[in-house]
Amino acid sequence: MTDPANHLGLTLQEFLDDRLDAARQAEVRAHLQDCSQCRGELEALRWVRDIALKRLPAEPVPPGLAGRVAIALDRADRQARPAAPRWRKWAGVGIAALLAAAALVLLVLSPSRTNLPKAVARDFAEYSSGRLALDLRTSDGQAVESLFAARGIEFRTRVFDLGMMQYQLVGGRIHRLGNHASALFAYRGPEGRDLVCQMYEGRLASLPQPDDVRDHDGIRFQVYRVGKVTLVFWQEGAVVCVLASDAESETVIRLAYAKAVKV
Amino acid sequence: MASKQNPDVEGTRAAFEAAAVPFMQSLYNTAWRLTHRSEDAADLVQETYLRAYRTFENFTDGTNCKAWLLTILYSIFINRYRQAKRRPPMESLDELEERFHHLAQPSDPAVDVTTVEGWGSRWSPEVERALRQLPEDLRAPVLLVDIEGLSYEEAASALGCAVGTVGSRLFRGRKSLFVMLREYAHQAGFGKGDPP
DSSP states (O other): OOOTTSOOTHHHHHHHTTOSOHHHHHHHHHHHHHOHHHHHHHHHHHIIIIIITTTOOOOOOOTTHHHHHHHHHHHHHHHHSOOHHHHHHHGGGOHHHHHHHHHHHHHHHOGGGSOHHHHHHHHHHHHHTTOSOOSEEOSOHHHHHHHHHHTTOOSOOOOOOOGGGTOEEEEEEEEEETTEEEEEEEEEOGGGOEEEEEEEEOOGGGSOOOSEEEEETTEEEEEEEETTEEEEEEEETTEEEEEEESSOHHHHHHHHHHHOOOO | OOOOOOHHHHHHHHHHHHHHGGGHHHHHHHHHHHHOOHHHHHHHHHHHHHHHHHTGGGSOTTSOHHHHHHHHHHHHIIIIIOOTTOOOOOOOHHHHHHHHHHHSOOOOTTSOTTSOOOOOOOOOHHHHHHHHHSOHHHHHHIIIIIITOOOHHHHHHHHTSOHHHHHHHHHHHHHHHHHHTHHHHHHTTTTSSSOO
């Protein structure tokens, strides 16, 4: 470690950014005593971080931007409000009938009424049996991400590269999962096993009681088993991700562990 | 940005504005340095606020609101503005290592490089130009970590990549910037140990 011939490389940055434990920091300090090259590189990195970039001036916010944002939020508020004028319009018809209709609408539309694990399992079965077509068949993950962006998926999608685990991307489709717009993409794995992933904006907490809960690298995974299909859900920011497959249950869970990102 | 709505909506709106509006300058800075166009940057910020407002229930009180907003902003940027194929030509990693190695001149052993030094204080548009020349995958971690002050973990979340990837991209980005700015760096007092 203190041999000047072995320069520190990325460790210099970890030292600079205070990401090393005390013992490792002491090793780096000892190395720096003897290695002028690493001292020079540390100075260079520090200059970039603390001088060049910290001196950048703020770019002036356009004067009208705050107003534009306020108008956009006003519009969102109006869309979120209940349609009061319609209530008045229908008052003569009978409040009880209207309440019943509203309850029915809520029953149909409420995300909490849709059992999402069962819905994902159904989607998996339909995909596996060839009844659920993909919008784009390709092994190019970027192309599938572009499809999602172009077709109105408003959150950022991550089409996983599962090549190391011998799962090859087959393609993706814009899907509906309950009331959620969902980015669905599928893989073909060892022994012809299918694997389907979906991503949608939602909350893990709104899912029903799972069959199993795992914690891995600080991420909570909710595991459901519907027939032979294992479903593993986890949260990444505003997005819920789920993997579904009839492969061995622990295999599906390990795939989720490998690709989940803590947010 | 007040609104006249029912009490629930009004309460949510007030809470959102209190939490999110103070970061408009940071969002605009980042948007402008990602898109390089003031109109696109303004659109990106407006869309970020709208998306954030609609999903405000997903924001956890006590967490870093700026990091949450920047995550949304970067997600929209990736989906709508980035043209991945237009990656500026960059020298290979080996070439970069070699040039950085050469240009980061060994310093005087008497200088304590483990403490903050006060090299130079002039700002030059060269820094902005150099930043602009960085490919987006190296520029984004630099913007989030070095300029906006996010942790590696928060930046990883915003960029949708592993923490280690943030570290390695940041390392390459900083080295690339130093290589591009070497003359300015030395003019500004880099390597002399003391502020000019």
